[in-house]
Amino acid sequence: MTTERPSVLQPEMPPTRWGDPAHAAGLPDGVRDLVGLVFPIQDAPALTDVAVPAPRLADDQVSGLRAIVGDDHVVTDDAVRRQRTRGKSTPDLLRQRSGDLGDAPDVVVRPASHDEVVAVLAYAQEQRIAVVPFGGGTAVTGGLVADPAGLTGVLSLDLGRMRGLLALDPVSSTATLEPGLRGPEAEALLAEHGMMLGHFPQSFEYASIGGFAATRSSGQSSAGYGRFDAMVVGLRVATPVGEVRLGSAPANACGPDLRELFLGSEGAFGVITEVTVRVRPLPEAKEYEGWRWSSFADGADAMRALAQSDLLPTVIRLSDENETAINLADPSGIGGEDRADKEGPGCLMIVGYEGAPAAVAAKRAAVTEALTALGGTALGAEPGEAWASGRFHAPYLRDSLLDVGVLVETLETATFWSNRDSLYQRVKAALTEALGDGTMVLCHISHVYPTGCSLYFTVAAPGGDDPLARWLPAKAAACEAIVASGAAITHHHAVGTDHRPYLTAEIGEVGAEVLRAVKRAVDPAGILNPGVLIP
Numbered sequence: 001m002t003t004e005r006p007s008v009l010q011p012e013m014p015p016t017r018w019g020d021p022a023h024a025a026g027l028p029d030g031v032r033d034l035v036g037l038v039f040p041i042q043d044a045p046a047l048t049d050v051a052v053p054a055p056r057l058a059d060d061q062v063s064g065l066r067a068i069v070g071d072d073h074v075v076t077d078d079a080v081r082r083q084r085t086r087g088k089s090t091p092d093l094l095r096q097r098s099g100d101l102g103d104a105p106d107v108v109v110r111p112a113s114h115d116e117v118v119a120v121l122a123y124a125q126e127q128r129i130a131v132v133p134f135g136g137g138t139a140v141t142g143g144l145v146a147d148p149a150g151l152t153g154v155l156s157l158d159l160g161r162m163r164g165l166l167a168l169d170p171v172s173s174t175a176t177l178e179p180g181l182r183g184p185e186a187e188a189l190l191a192e193h194g195m196m197l198g199h200f201p202q203s204f205e206y207a208s209i210g211g212f213a214a215t216r217s218s219g220q221s222s223a224g225y226g227r228f229d230a231m232v233v234g235l236r237v238a239t240p241v242g243e244v245r246l247g248s249a250p251a252n253a254c255g256p257d258l259r260e261l262f263l264g265s266e267g268a269f270g271v272i273t274e275v276t277v278r279v280r281p282l283p284e285a286k287e288y289e290g291w292r293w294s295s296f297a298d299g300a301d302a303m304r305a306l307a308q309s310d311l312l313p314t315v316i317r318l319s320d321e322n323e324t325a326i327n328l329a330d331p332s333g334i335g336g337e338d339r340a341d342k343e344g345p346g347c348l349m350i351v352g353y354e355g356a357p358a359a360v361a362a363k364r365a366a367v368t369e370a371l372t373a374l375g376g377t378a379l380g381a382e383p384g385e386a387w388a389s390g391r392f393h394a395p396y397l398r399d400s401l402l403d404v405g406v407l408v409e410t411l412e413t414a415t416f417w418s419n420r421d422s423l424y425q426r427v428k429a430a431l432t433e434a435l436g437d438g439t440m441v442l443c444h445i446s447h448v449y450p451t452g453c454s455l456y457f458t459v460a461a462p463g464g465d466d467p468l469a470r471w472l473p474a475k476a477a478a479c480e481a482i483v484a485s486g487a488a489i490t491h492h493h494a495v496g497t498d499h500r501p502y503l504t505a506e507i508g509e510v511g512a513e514v515l516r517a518v519k520r521a522v523d524p525a526g527i528l529n530p531g532v533l534i535p
């Protein structure tokens with residue numbers, strides 16, 4: 001097939017905020033008053049008119065890049081360099097908001113094809129320029145911050161022109177996508193053929209296909225459709241020493257699966273230029289509903305029971321008591337006022353079913369029977385529909401809270417079921433102790449396996465005069481609690497620069513040396529995302 005490209009492109013995000021400015025809404029007065037009851041409110045406007053450090057690359061280096069991708073696609077303009085500075089974690093946003101542009105790339109280069117990526121990498125290797133692949137720019141663990149020590153500068157390799165559907169094999173149910181396609185663009189292209197991918201992280205509207213693969217992302221429908229890495233059947237990767245093509249068959253016994261080496265490699269081993277994924281028919285039926293559990297532990301046990309009996313729906317997520325209360329603002333709404341009075345607010349579980357109508361009905365009947373037997377109370381469609389319609393809005397709320405001086409950030413981990421409660425308590429305690437009075441820690445489970453689950457924490461605390469200085473030690477304390485608990489330092493946000501100091505504890509010194517050895521083999525000059533991932 002000829003390459004198909006999306007007709008509608010996502011708008012650019014502003015450097016200091018999330019998403020489409022047209023969708024941003026400040027805190028409504030009522031909510032601002034409510035927030036003011038818990039946190040000191042202080043207007044904390046972002047600095048927007050800040051000078052970007054002068055580019056370090058020489059004119060002839062910029063000319064060399066122009067000769068490869070064309071004059072229009074090599075940009076040294078301050079506004080664009082600012083837009084390509086770091087990602088969208090709260091520390092990234094706080095640094096941008098305070099005018100710290102110390103990590104700005106020197107140049108933004110926009111290749112249009114795999115061959116142009118190969119040529120840019122060869123040139124960057126020759127010129128010793130650091131290359132930071134840039135997909136959607138939604139990284140939250142410092143994956144877009146390269147350390148240029150010993151190199152001549154930093155090049156942001158913006159993959160936004162590589163936005164095509166290259167091939168569709170309806171017989172095998174596979175599609176080959178270019179890396180720069182954002183989530184909605186990829187789904188729109190597949191929908192024209194009656195197909196879908198089914199990867200819906202909260203960052204769906206902006207994150208890219210290449211980014212999903214490079215970070216081993218996991219979406220909100222992971223229970224039904226799997227993590228992104230489980231959807232990938234093939235990859236094409238450009239490295240400074242040549243190309244790697246992987247995925248000649250759905251499965252093989254050709255030694256270790258090298259796809260796994262490049263999935264999650266965060267731009268440190270190469271640039272992913274094509275991703276072949278398995279696709280599925282668009283679901284005819286979608287049903288979302290709520291369930292109430294009297295405690296987080298009861299709800300988690302129910303999730304485990306479903307996962308261990310092969311009964312998972314498409315979406316399953318459970319909020320702890322704090323998150324349930326905050327999300328609903330009125331906890332008595334869960335299961336009726338009487339019940340809330342007698343038993344506390346309880347915990348909200350969202351359950352969603354997608355697929356052919358008969359399959360949805362059968363799965364729903366079986367899951368309903370199991371959840372009822374386990375002690376859950378069905379709350380009907382309303383909480384499920386409310387979640388489905390607001391599922392991508394939370395990042396806008398973070399900006400509004402940062403605007404009034406409230407520090408808000410998230411972090412995540414994963415562990416086996418037997419360690420779930422201990423991990424939950426230790427991370428909560430670490431965050432609360434580090435941030436002090438007035439800290440709120442919320443948690444949910446939204447990715448489950450027969451053997452364990454991820455825990456996703458949201459933290460809100462007074463920002464004070466320097467919210468970044470308050471957050472960094474708290475994040476370190478949470479990471480140390482995770483390591484001490486024997487849990488994963490990340491389940492789906494990736495390692496980046498933020499989790500890199502903890503990676504050796506996770507994979508051991510020999511594991512770290514294996515990563516370094518691969519890096520030496522595919523990137524001998526060390527130009528690919530230096531400082532990211534590799535311990």
Ligand SMILES: Cc1cc2nc3c(=O)[nH]c(=O)nc-3n(C[C@H](O)[C@H](O)[C@H](O)COP(=O)(O)OP(=O)(O)OC[C@H]3O[C@@H](n4cnc5c(N)ncnc54)[C@H](O)[C@@H]3O)c2cc1C
Binds near residue numbers: 210
């Ligand atoms: C509000 C918010 C919500 C989020 N929700 C989720 C969630 O639900 N689930 C989840 O998994 N993650 C989530 N994330 C994290 C982030 O969206 C994911 O890590 C995502 O996969 C990053 O994709 P991206 O295209 O934005 O990548 P980028 O931010 O552009 O890059 C991420 C890393 O991958 C590298 N990279 C990017 N493209 C390529 C490529 N083609 N080849 C090689 N390396 C590349 C970059 O250099 C960088 O190191 C969230 C982030 C935010 C800000």
